Amino acid sequence: MSGWLSRYKWRLTLPEGILIFITMVWGGTFMVVHHAMTMSGPFFFVGLRFATATAALLLFSWRSLGGFTRRELTAGFWIGIAISCGYGLQTWGMQTISGSQSAFITALYVPLVPLLQWACLGKRPGLMSWCGVALAFGGLLLVAGPESGGLALSPGELATLLSTLAIAGEIILIGAWAGKVDIRRVTIVQLAVASLASFLLMIPDGEQVPAMSPWLWGSALGLGIASALIQITMNWAQRSVSPTRATLIYAGEPVWAGLFGRIAGERLPGAALLGGALIVLGVIVSELKLKKRGGARSVAREE
Template sequence: MSLKAKSTLMLVILVTIWGATFPFEKMVLSHVSPFSLNFYRFLTASLLLLFIFFPTIKKDLKFVWKDGIILGSLMSAGYILQTWGLSYTTSAKSGFITAFYIVLIPFFSILIEKSRLKFVTIFALLVATLGIYLSEMAGNVFNPNVGDFLTLGCAVAFAIHVVLTTSITTKLKDKHIALTFFQMFFVTIANLPFYGFTFSQDRWHASDVALIGFIAIFASILALIIQMKYQKNVGTIPSAFIYAGEPVSAAIFSYMILHENFSRLQLIGFSLIVFSAIFTHLRLTKKESEV
């Protein structure tokens, strides 16, 4: 298996992890505030990383801290704006706008990486956008409010984070562990003030502790390490189409764990997202084989 094929497979595993943890997050959020979830999730992840990889983190921290601040700031902004926006908008609209970061990635890639959008990519983006809309909004009319604009800021932050991840991890090469830790730690600190205002609303259940531990290990530590290590080998725009599979993965696990049902329009939306991802990768792979 080639390095690119292996890296593509790892990003598919990453998206599967993101989707698998989505129903667990919903279960925790029925008892505690989103800021509490963010704070304890990333605090747990930071402490575990520090405990397991302390020698590596200590050795590489001086090389990654500047870039870690950049990526950590973007990740923090994404989670905070998403959580803040959710206070004013519906979960369906929040999911749609957050997932829209997939569509924004190629445009920021043009600005930052000087990449060029081909017709195939534009077509796939339009299909993915329609798929995200149908899967999250189920065909409902979109009426924006202040929460939607906050969530759009979250999508912008996540999109820039993905684009910069490619260039930064290419430059830093094998320092993905320290870079992951710095981002986790930064998000923990950024969420602390918001947690201080909302923790009194929490009504903890014993299961919440175990679920946050699961989310911290898999959706935070493992997922971010995979992204920091393998995204650069796939490329920014191809990675974006893989990440578009997150709503599909979340829907599958929500059906399996929470027994959620989806409308015909939502199922069509999921199918369009999968089609756009597969179509783009097949076309890009074909182009590379012809070179």
């Protein structure tokens, strides 16, 4: 028993501590965006947010932006479209649902990634991925329909659920081009495309440029700068943090969002809180792998 415990002992490193702080910050952004939706349309806000992120990254990376390749422009374009759809639908949904609900539903993108990889790349999910999907779907039933006992999705919840498909698609696209492109140049392109696409989506959504207030400007600019700095920090931290450990840390994002929402006065039903816990558990389980040891199977985590 002692040997088993020592194998799973987690000694917190500086990069892991930074990722935990980043996860706390991301959890707090749901409350900020939810409040911003009382003053702005969703696509204008997302466009302004990523325009700021683009400008901030340009300040850090302008010396390395020469020599764009067609592959980098293509990768940046499609990843940017996925980002625009993901964040745009998520923000649109927060016009009618709480930040806590949005955070829990958004977390579904992690167990959805293996399913999309199966559909798009023919890579069959493992047993733990299926278990994670089952737990997350059960959690969604409770978050979305705690009173009806079924999957009664409101328009805001449906938009947020669709946003998870776009976010999962973004991850798959990033993985498909990983190691084949310059990450700084692609990041600049994808953020710029996400901003432009979001501004264009204001037209079909019937949005107007809102009256600018200090809170709205501060929220959009602050989130944009934070997005740029966090992107750089995550790239640095994950050089020494395994993908599984990083995912376990990121699984805490909806928990932090629920905590900050609670402080701000959001009150989710008990069934919805249980559903959120199941979704987080599904995220964690989906990242566990079954390994064969001496003919027997055991659950292992990547260290």
